[in-house]
Amino acid sequence: MAVACAAVLAVGAGPASLGSTPRVDQPSAARGVPVLMYHRVDLRLSARDPITLHLTVMAPAFETQLRLLRDAGDRSMMLDALRAAIDRRAPLPGRRVVLTFDDGYEDNYTVVFPLLRRYGFIGTFFVVTSTIGTRDHLTAPQLREMAEAGMEIESHGVHHVDFSLLSPAAARSELARSRKTIEAWTGRPVAYFAYPAGRYNAGLERILEDLGYRGAVTERPAAESFARRLGLPPR
Ligand SMILES: [Zn+2]
Numbered sequence: 416m417a418v419a420c421a422a423v424l425a426v427g428a429g430p431a432s433l434g435s436t437p438r439v440d441q442p443s444a445a446r447g448v449p450v451l452m453y454h455r456v457d458l459r460l461s462a463r464d465p466i467t468l469h470l471t472v473m474a475p476a477f478e479t480q481l482r483l484l485r486d487a488g489d490r491s492m493m494l495d496a497l498r499a500a501i502d503r504r505a506p507l508p509g510r511r512v513v514l515t516f517d518d519g520y521e522d523n524y525t526v527v528f529p530l531l532r533r534y535g536f537i538g539t540f541f542v543v544t545s546t547i548g549t550r551d552h553l554t555a556p557q558l559r560e561m562a563e564a565g566m567e568i569e570s571h572g573v574h575h576v577d578f579s580l581l582s583p584a585a586a587r588s589e590l591a592r593s594r595k596t597i598e599a600w601t602g603r604p605v606a607y608f609a610y611p612a613g614r615y616n617a618g619l620e621r622i623l624e625d626l627g628y629r630g631a632v633t634e635r636p637a638a639e640s641f642a643r644r645l646g647l648p649p650r
Pocket residue numbers: 419420421517518571575611612
């Protein structure tokens with residue numbers, strides 16, 4: 416059964432949410448880099464159902480957030496750079512933020528991508544491969560173009576399902592197939608996964624590690640203070 420992506424603004428960048436590959440025992444290394452989670456960024460409110468409405472940020476508000484970040488001196492950081500810094504146990508540079516976008520909506524290309532480039536930011540996009548090329552979603556050529564422009568394109572599964580309920584074999588298949596498909600589309604390695612609705616368990620972490628993923632993101636309230644700093648209502 417498909418699950419809705421949880422409407423939580425903040426996702427954690429701590430060691431648990433970045434997976435156990437390898438386990439990081441100094442969580443302080445990850446503090447200070449908020450990982451923001453977006454879904455739809457719409458020009459006109461096109462969603463009808465309550466869940467999708469709740470997952471939508473209007474384009475002017477999104478642009479305002481990017482402008483505030485830029486004017487405050489914040490710069491975007493790729494998830495892979497954050498992982499590398501954690502692995503090195505290096506102090507993280509100040510004023511960095513990871514901007515993530517779940518579910519692969521078409522507006523991620525038509526609205527988000529040009530705005531990110533205008534303000535000099537990089538985004539990390541978690542896509543569900545079975546929905547790519549379907550109505551309201553990104554296409555494979557759009558993903559390639561975004562990847563070639565420096566965006567991170569990562570996995571959100573073949574299907575948008577609760578991974579904590581999948582059998583190990585089914586989870587392994589989802590994780591392996593989605594990565595292979597995205598890599599074929601973008602020509603770039605996939606190393607990160609976003610758990611649909613943030614649901615995961617220890618078995619999934621082991622499978623991710625075994626398959627060579629470098630981390631996964633879930634939802635933790637780690638960045639709520641960041642949202643407040645921007646004057647946004649916590650979601
Ligand atoms: Zn999702």
